[in-house]
Amino acid sequence: GAVVSQHPSRVICKSGTSVKIECRSLDFQATTMFWYRQFPKQSLMLMATSNEGSKATYEQGVEKDKFLINHASLTLSTLTVTSAHPEDSSFYICSARDLRGASGELFFGEGSRLTVL
Amino acid sequence: AQRVTQPEKLLSVFKGAPVELKCNYSYSGSPELFWYVQYSRQRLQLLLRHISRESIKGFTADLNKGETSFHLKKPFAQEEDSAMYYCALSGGSNYKLTFGKGTLLTVNP
Numbered sequence: 699g700a701v702v703s704q705h706p707s708r709v710i711c712k713s714g715t716s717v718k719i720e721c722r723s724l725d726f727q728a729t730t731m732f733w734y735r736q737f738p739k740q741s742l743m744l745m746a747t748s749n750e751g752s753k754a755t756y757e758q759g760v761e762k763d764k765f766l767i768n769h770a771s772l773t774l775s776t777l778t779v780t781s782a783h784p785e786d787s788s789f790y791i792c793s794a795r796d797l798r799g800a801s802g803e804l805f806f807g808e809g810s811r812l813t814v815l
Numbered sequence: 816a817q818r819v820t821q822p823e824k825l826l827s828v829f830k831g832a833p834v835e836l837k838c839n840y841s842y843s844g845s846p847e848l849f850w851y852v853q854y855s856r857q858r859l860q861l862l863l864r865h866i867s868r869e870s871i872k873g874f875t876a877d878l879n880k881g882e883t884s885f886h887l888k889k890p891f892a893q894e895e896d897s898a899m900y901y902c903a904l905s906g907g908s909n910y911k912l913t914f915g916k917g918t919l920l921t922v923n924p
Binding site for chain 1: 858859860861901910911912913914915916917
């Protein structure tokens with residue numbers, strides 16, 4: 699299957715700093731990527747839909763100025779957590795849809811664990 | 816609004832026993848339902864989708880629109896089936912998924 703890669707897999711930062719997480723589709727182009735957040739022992743919560751060449755679409759309750767999403771190319775979307783605080787500590791997962799096949803299956807990255815001190 | 820409910824957080828069965836992971840959904844239109852699996856220390860991956868109507872690793876799931884359910888079943892569980900299972904719903908063509916809270920399946924020897 700297709701491969702979606704996230705970097706970094708783990709990041710620790712100080713409160714008040716900004717952190718960028720990358721999501722890449724390695725062997726296919728993705729016009730749309732999705733960013734999820736997962737709290738411990740809880741489900742994945744969709745944060746936003748990242749659209750190549752246009753603004754991201756944020757879910758209700760997600761601060762767009764806090765979580766900046768840029769989808770500058772067909773293989774890369776970035777999530778920047780600005781002025782991070784301890785409550786932003788979480789597991790962030792991206793996914794991308796491979797349209798080459800008939801199923802248009804979604805493939806997930808391995809996730810990025812953010813810890814804000 | 817889309818909603819997916821997985822009533823069981825934990826499910827434990829013995830090897831060879833049948834297993835059923837429950838999933839109910841709420842959606843006003845025609846949904847597309849999925850089961851995703853996450854094995855220990857691995858990423859989330861698609862197990863099966865209702866439109867495929869196929870069996871993957873011995874698992875099947877039938878969409879019951881009357882009961883708004885999409886339960887995952889396997890007649891004989893194996894130890895390697897131990898994982899976290901998420902039911903998910905997509906209500907549109909943009910593939911935006913709504914996930915249930917997941918069920919941790921443990922298959923004991």
